[in-house]
Amino acid sequence: MYPVTPQGPTQPGPDALSVTFSALADPTRRAILARLSAGEATVTELAAPFDLTLPAISKHLKVLQRSGLVEQGRRAQWRPCRLRPEPLHDVAEWVAQYRRFWEASLDRLDDYLRELQATQPAADDRQT
Amino acid sequence: MYPVTPQGPTQPGPDALSVTFSALADPTRRAILARLSAGEATVTELAAPFDLTLPAISKHLKVLQRSGLVEQGRRAQWRPCRLRPEPLHDVAEWVAQYRRFWEASLDRLDDYLRELQATQPAADDRQT
Numbered sequence: 001m002y003p004v005t006p007q008g009p010t011q012p013g014p015d016a017l018s019v020t021f022s023a024l025a026d027p028t029r030r031a032i033l034a035r036l037s038a039g040e041a042t043v044t045e046l047a048a049p050f051d052l053t054l055p056a057i058s059k060h061l062k063v064l065q066r067s068g069l070v071e072q073g074r075r076a077q078w079r080p081c082r083l084r085p086e087p088l089h090d091v092a093e094w095v096a097q098y099r100r101f102w103e104a105s106l107d108r109l110d111d112y113l114r115e116l117q118a119t120q121p122a123a124d125d126r127q128t
Numbered sequence: 129m130y131p132v133t134p135q136g137p138t139q140p141g142p143d144a145l146s147v148t149f150s151a152l153a154d155p156t157r158r159a160i161l162a163r164l165s166a167g168e169a170t171v172t173e174l175a176a177p178f179d180l181t182l183p184a185i186s187k188h189l190k191v192l193q194r195s196g197l198v199e200q201g202r203r204a205q206w207r208p209c210r211l212r213p214e215p216l217h218d219v220a221e222w223v224a225q226y227r228r229f230w231e232a233s234l235d236r237l238d239d240y241l242r243e244l245q246a247t248q249p250a251a252d253d254r255q256t
Binding site for chain 2: 014015017018019021022024025026027030033037083085086088089091092094095096097098099101102104105
């Protein structure tokens with residue numbers, strides 16, 4: 001049929017993909033990932049471009065760490081945060097199964113524009 | 129620098145990508161999308177494989193409709209739900225910017241496995 005894995009009431013906590021999507025459902029957390037894609041950064045460095053307190057940034061970081069999108073070094077004074085790409089790979093693989101749908105809708109748009117051009121050459125001719 | 133658009137306190141509601149990620153952060157909603165990728169379906173048909181009431185399914189459908197992932201026909205008796213791929217395309221484009229990170233980590237794994245094979249040929253030789 002189709003890949004359905006409904007979550008029963010006895011299942012403990014949300015699945016990994018749901019945790020990842022939930023972590024990504026916030027523009028500040030996505031901006032933190034974008035910053036980390038340029039290289040490791042401390043919490044203070046991450047907080048700098050945002051109008052947010054350190055505790056607020058730490059809360060976002062905890063969500064990102066729980067989902068496995070960010071890991072933090074263990075050295076006491078300098079604990080840089082680092083991007084972990086594995087959950088993003090899972091998102092890419094999940095969404096790729098729908099590629100044919102958006103490609104089909106882009107194709108239809110393409111066909112429509114070509115049809116418009118074919119049926120309305122007079123509009124351009126009138127200009128010349 | 130990097131694409132940061134922190135959400136200020138005056139901004140109305142969440143951005144489109146956050147709404148999409150939030151809608152995808154549930155296994156039942158993803159299963160509904162998987163079902164609709166096989167073709168249009170009524171709410172009753174969508175509810176069938178799940179151990180959920182019609183109102184519970186309707187609630188999930190509302191979330192999917194608000195995010196633009198599903199649209200419902202307007203014919204009174206037969207209102208089929210249909211997949212709308214545009215928000216999934218946006219997710220694919222967003223996650224694609226991180227491709228080099230997971231490809232790099234797969235490359236590193238590849239290098240490591242090749243190194244293992246190079247340094248431990250004796251283990252295989254002993255078998256023959």
